[in-house]
Amino acid sequence: MTLILRQAHVTDLPSIYRGEQDYIRSWEPTHEDTWRLQLERHLTRWVENFDRLTVAIIDEQFAGYSLWTPEQDYAELCTINVSQVYRRNGVGLSLLNAYAATAKQNGFAYLRLSVRPDNPAALMYQRAGFSCMETDSHGYLRYERLS
Template identity: 35%
Template sequence: MDEAPNGPLAGPPAGPTLRPATAADLPFILRGERSYIREIEPAAEAGWTNALDRNLQLWVDNLERAAIVEVAGEPVGYYLWMPDAGARGAARLLLGVHRDNPARLLYEQSGFTFTGTDGGYLNYQAMP
């Protein structure tokens, strides 16, 4: 019998899982947001820092719409989503993402359609 790295009958590594975000996740989210700004949009860091309180309040106010992505029990990502947009009267969902943000691949795989550019941002839309 072949030996797997984690034992003789170990299966493949667990894939990503989602769980609801909690207030305890806010430091992880803040570090992720700061890292994104510094790595992907460094020219926007001063403006982001000036709006830090407003941005944090947005996450606090919408925490029930946030989820944490985990791999092997460790947080690796997060998102904020409005799944009831159609029920709230939205005819379409619009999204702008910086062209260097790897999350754009997730949006494309989730059914968002590329609609154009706006400076360094790629614009997408999806029907709820």
């Protein structure tokens, strides 16, 4: 199994869309209608931050992606997703590490992300040195780490 991380190509957008849709359907099904209504906003964020959209490829197959955005004084991880067949193989951690390294190269000392309390990815964030700072108004856990 050979893992390659690269910047996204426009042709990756359908796979990213399906990954986001699968997440919503699996973890937040009651928000699917709202997510669909905001699809243009999501697409705009993906395109405006295309240089911060990383794709994971395993043996020439789309395996996952991550997207971060620059905020005031920190880099916010907006999404990270690994295709179900590639989970628990280090793909998520590789994408997380790439986000941290790229954010640091771009001058960000602080990393931030939010995750549902019942999402197993929270354990990966904790193992990667992120600390839970608070629960936001939507019930998500907010994690932070120095890059």
